[in-house]
Amino acid sequence: MALLALGINHKTAPVEVRERVAFAPEAMSDAMDAAKQFADLKEIAILSTCNRTELYCSSGMQGSRALLEWMGEYHGLDPDQLQQCSYAYWDEEAARHMMRVASGLDSLVLGEPQILGQLKSAYSLSQEHGYVGAELSRLFQQTFSVAKQVRTDTAIGQNPVSVAYAAVSLAQHIFADMSDSRALLIGAGETIELVARHLSQAGVKDMTVANRTLSRALTLAEEFSGKAILLGDIPDALADADIVIASTASQLPILGKGAVEAALKKRKHRPIFMVDIAVPRDIEAQVSELDDVYLYTVDDLKEVIEENQRSREDAARQAEEIIETGAHDFIRQLRSLEAVDVLTAFRGQAEALRDQELEKALKQLQNGKKAEDVLTMLARGLTNKMLHHPTIQMRKASAEGRSDLLDLVQELHQLGEQLKNEK
Numbered sequence: 554m555a556l557l558a559l560g561i562n563h564k565t566a567p568v569e570v571r572e573r574v575a576f577a578p579e580a581m582s583d584a585m586d587a588a589k590q591f592a593d594l595k596e597i598a599i600l601s602t603c604n605r606t607e608l609y610c611s612s613g614m615q616g617s618r619a620l621l622e623w624m625g626e627y628h629g630l631d632p633d634q635l636q637q638c639s640y641a642y643w644d645e646e647a648a649r650h651m652m653r654v655a656s657g658l659d660s661l662v663l664g665e666p667q668i669l670g671q672l673k674s675a676y677s678l679s680q681e682h683g684y685v686g687a688e689l690s691r692l693f694q695q696t697f698s699v700a701k702q703v704r705t706d707t708a709i710g711q712n713p714v715s716v717a718y719a720a721v722s723l724a725q726h727i728f729a730d731m732s733d734s735r736a737l738l739i740g741a742g743e744t745i746e747l748v749a750r751h752l753s754q755a756g757v758k759d760m761t762v763a764n765r766t767l768s769r770a771l772t773l774a775e776e777f778s779g780k781a782i783l784l785g786d787i788p789d790a791l792a793d794a795d796i797v798i799a800s801t802a803s804q805l806p807i808l809g810k811g812a813v814e815a816a817l818k819k820r821k822h823r824p825i826f827m828v829d830i831a832v833p834r835d836i837e838a839q840v841s842e843l844d845d846v847y848l849y850t851v852d853d854l855k856e857v858i859e860e861n862q863r864s865r866e867d868a869a870r871q872a873e874e875i876i877e878t879g880a881h882d883f884i885r886q887l888r889s890l891e892a893v894d895v896l897t898a899f900r901g902q903a904e905a906l907r908d909q910e911l912e913k914a915l916k917q918l919q920n921g922k923k924a925e926d927v928l929t930m931l932a933r934g935l936t937n938k939m940l941h942h943p944t945i946q947m948r949k950a951s952a953e954g955r956s957d958l959l960d961l962v963q964e965l966h967q968l969g970e971q972l973k974n975e976k
Contacts, residue, residue, distance in 0.1 A: 594610045707946065722751075807836070
């Protein structure tokens with residue numbers, strides 16, 4: 554068994570690095586196939602979100618460095634640079650880390666629920682393409698079970714806090730009356746849906762949703778009595794927006810400095826509040842250089858988020874105990890399964906010896922030998938053959954000073970009391 558969780562997240566790398574190691578959804582299958590071949594992996598799944606990129610593998614112990622070299626080659630980065638901002642967990646530590654991620658304990662927002670769905674999607678995609686086998690499948694299933702228990706048995710999920718909530722909360726600190734503000738939302742995924750919900754609850758009535766496909770934008774906009782536009786229409790809508798929040802899966806920026814500059818002129822330099830939740834970023838970093846623009850990224854939301862984390866600390870401690878038990882139980886189960894092959898072979902060997910000696914005994918009975926003599930020879934022959942190889946190995950272990958093996962034999966055959974009496 555060699556389970557590996559390798560990753561880079563918001564704790565180890567800034568957004569400038571995280572966006573460069575992110576995997577586009579449409580490229581995920583090809584990426585898993587390439588990584589599997591490059592690092593000689595048995596199984597692999599990739600999780601790529603705005604705050605983390607993680608690879609879960611069934612691997613040889615050389616897998617960590619090999620995967621970093623593959624990531625460097627794939628993304629055009631120096632593997633040594635990736636090494637400095639990455640982490641690698643093996644076996645029980647890998648299981649524990651994955652369970653913490655699924656339960657929201659390793660998230661930027663403590664206890665946020667979205668990550669569990671993202672992890673389930675990563676598992677489904679890997680399973681669909683045949684990159685998940687027995688070991689990773691068991692790990693994912695145990696992880697989902699533990700995450701469900703954390704949600705059920707602790708208050709970690711009460712009053713959900715998310716990056717979307719933090720973005721809207723920050724806007725409320727800037728705009729005294731949110732009902733007078735107009736919002737432009739770029740993207741129409743789960744995060745933007747949460748943003749729209751929080752904006753609506755904060756009193757925002759005028760929302761425009763911009764998306765690559767108009768149908769999805771319409772579905773979301775209609776729920777909040779808003780308007781829907783395509784991404785290409787953003788420059789025209791930007792001048793009317795007081796709040797701009799972006800979260801798409803685009804690999805390139807959607808909103809550039811020039812478009813924002815033009816919008817500010819039309820607004821006569823009335824300020825625009827912007828939050829870019831996406832990784833890679835949707836809004837060019839240079840936009841922050843403009844006067845009258847207040848641009849924040851996911852990293853800038855930490856202060857808002859930390860206030861909400863404090864209320865969840867007790868629940869987090871309870872969750873850690875559940876995860877510790879879950880990780881320990883998983884490894885015990887995995888080790889038990891590893892023993893099955895050995896036990897099967899051991900029993901098969903014993904049964905083969907039994908059958909050989911029994912066949913000899915039956916022939917001797919057919920040849921007219923006394924039953925009592927045949928039974929004695931059967932017992933002696935079976936005992937000698939069963940103990941022959943173990944006896945040789947124990948003598949060899951004793952000569953080499955391997956007392957641990959002799960102690961194990963005593964434990965397996967419960968010889969302690971007998972040896973004590975003989976002394």
